[in-house]
Amino acid sequence: MSLLNRVKSLPQGFIWGGATAAYQVEGSTKVAGKGKTMWDDYLKAQGRFSPDPASDFYNRYPEDLALSKKYGLNSIRVSIAWTRIFPNGTEQEPNQEGVAYYHRLFKECLDQGIEPYVSLHHFDSPQTLFEDGDWLNRKNSDYFVAYAEFCFKEFTEVKNWFTINELISLAYSQYIQGNFPPNHHFDVTSGIQAQHNELVAHARVVNLYKKLGLPGRIGLIHVIQPIYPIDDAPENIHAAKLQDAFMNKFLLDGTFLGYYSDDTMESINEILRLNDAHLEIEDGDLDILAEAAPQNDFFGMNYYQNQFIKAYKGESTNSFNGTGDKGTSSFKFKGVGEAVKKEGVPTTDWDWNIYPEGLYDSLKRVAADYPNCKTIYITENGLGLKEDQPAENEILADDKRIDYIDQHIEAILRARDEGVDVQGYFVWSLQDQFSWANGYNKRYGLFFIDFATQKRYIKKSALWFKELADTMK
Numbered sequence: 001m002s003l004l005n006r007v008k009s010l011p012q013g014f015i016w017g018g019a020t021a022a023y024q025v026e027g028s029t030k031v032a033g034k035g036k037t038m039w040d041d042y043l044k045a046q047g048r049f050s051p052d053p054a055s056d057f058y059n060r061y062p063e064d065l066a067l068s069k070k071y072g073l074n075s076i077r078v079s080i081a082w083t084r085i086f087p088n089g090t091e092q093e094p095n096q097e098g099v100a101y102y103h104r105l106f107k108e109c110l111d112q113g114i115e116p117y118v119s120l121h122h123f124d125s126p127q128t129l130f131e132d133g134d135w136l137n138r139k140n141s142d143y144f145v146a147y148a149e150f151c152f153k154e155f156t157e158v159k160n161w162f163t164i165n166e167l168i169s170l171a172y173s174q175y176i177q178g179n180f181p182p183n184h185h186f187d188v189t190s191g192i193q194a195q196h197n198e199l200v201a202h203a204r205v206v207n208l209y210k211k212l213g214l215p216g217r218i219g220l221i222h223v224i225q226p227i228y229p230i231d232d233a234p235e236n237i238h239a240a241k242l243q244d245a246f247m248n249k250f251l252l253d254g255t256f257l258g259y260y261s262d263d264t265m266e267s268i269n270e271i272l273r274l275n276d277a278h279l280e281i282e283d284g285d286l287d288i289l290a291e292a293a294p295q296n297d298f299f300g301m302n303y304y305q306n307q308f309i310k311a312y313k314g315e316s317t318n319s320f321n322g323t324g325d326k327g328t329s330s331f332k333f334k335g336v337g338e339a340v341k342k343e344g345v346p347t348t349d350w351d352w353n354i355y356p357e358g359l360y361d362s363l364k365r366v367a368a369d370y371p372n373c374k375t376i377y378i379t380e381n382g383l384g385l386k387e388d389q390p391a392e393n394e395i396l397a398d399d400k401r402i403d404y405i406d407q408h409i410e411a412i413l414r415a416r417d418e419g420v421d422v423q424g425y426f427v428w429s430l431q432d433q434f435s436w437a438n439g440y441n442k443r444y445g446l447f448f449i450d451f452a453t454q455k456r457y458i459k460k461s462a463l464w465f466k467e468l469a470d471t472m473k
């Protein structure tokens with residue numbers, strides 16, 4: 001049966017959304033009292049691209065919301081930039097211009113009939129806190145909790161909250177892969193400690209939200225990158241198990257079990273031992289996780305790609321493909337494994353596997369292993385492509401993106417048929433925006449942006465999306 005017919009089985013109220021992140025879309029990084037994030041000076045020093053004007057969402061959100069509406073979307077993922085509210089991350093008094101901006105944005109969403117799903121932290125740590133160690137510094141959580149409390153009490157029009165976006169991506173990109181500031185490579189102690197500290201911060205915020213008795217819902221977002229052994233060799237199966245513990249299971253356990261299972265810790269401890277690294281869990285941390293685990297109202301799952309792994313015993317080394325030159329990435333993690341390609345599995349220009357089966361497997365796995373995980377939203381999924389400026393009035397033919405989304409929605413429907421409670425799908429991304437470590441040439445949007453003029457153009461995927469959403473009406 002065609003996808004269009006299949007989506008008719010979805011419940012009324014199913015979420016079709018577009019995803020964004022404050023720093024990637026807003027631009028206007030130096031206006032209205034905004035403080036610096038860890039990216040401002042870093043990107044300037046790098047000299048590759050500027051976060052201004054990005055997609056100029058700071059000014060053009062009414063237009064982007066109108067486009068969302070027109071093309072069938074009923075929801076949007078946005079994040080609040082911590083540094084618009086508290087420019088250093090630590091102030092007692094909020095920056096009123098930043099507060100007013102988000103009230104305007106949320107009002108416009110609601111006026112246009114687009115439900116906002118709001119993250120408190122999407123990779124944009126305040127620069128001052130970053131200099132003090134970011135999530136590695138336990139005090140960071142205190143400031144995050146204070147910021148969250150302010151937002152909950154102030155933005156009462158928001159009913160759907162996510163605490164932190166992709167805890168692993170931040171920790172992994174900062175300390176393992178080295179493509180986010182502060183660019184550490186295979187600093188395994190920091191890579192695992194940051195995950196744990198972020199998770200405790202998330203849990204503290206969930207516990208707070210529930211104590212405040214607010215009428216909305218709260219959860220967090222994990223990207224799931226399922227790990228498969230390249231073949232049945234026992235050493236490769238073991239390598240995949242270790243890599244999965246580091247990339248997925250540690251955080252899933254902590255979030256939804258409220259503790260790290262023995263099986264997970266066995267793998268994590270093996271990785272730590274082999275890399276001369278350690279993890280500190282302070283007294284009380286596990287109580288905080290245990291209290292939060294059953295209180296998550298929903299789970300945002302991001303999915304892009306899987307990894308195939310084979311055992312690797314040499315020294316750690318990696319190279320990151322941030323340019324879209326196919327075949328330039330590599331990843332070898334000492335004692336854990338090496339990422340390898342599998343014949344027959346296509347890859348993007350950035351060497352990401354295209355493997356919808358991985359989304360199906362991940363949904364099934366989370367539903368089976370984590371009963372505390374209730375409703376799931378796919379909060380990001382999409383395909384990055386190099387795309388040329390369309391001619392005036394031309395509709396950019398992004399058939400590859402349509403295929404990608406089609407296959408992934410099909411995987412979601414299959415998991416739903418088998419009982420997994422998925423209630424929404426947010427495409428990454430609503431409109432073109434810059435990609436953190438790749439710049440402006442990796443486009444994901446349903447709407448093309450000419451970054452010089454900020455003019456929006458329709459892509460074929462937007463038309464396709466509208467047809468999909470309309471079949472449910």
Ligand code: BGP
Pocket residue numbers: 021024165166169223302380384428434435436437438442
């Ligand atoms: C997720 C992030 C997004 C976005 C997306 C695409 O990890 O939450 O912010 O960037 O991935 O990744 P990339 O921009 O690296 O292609």
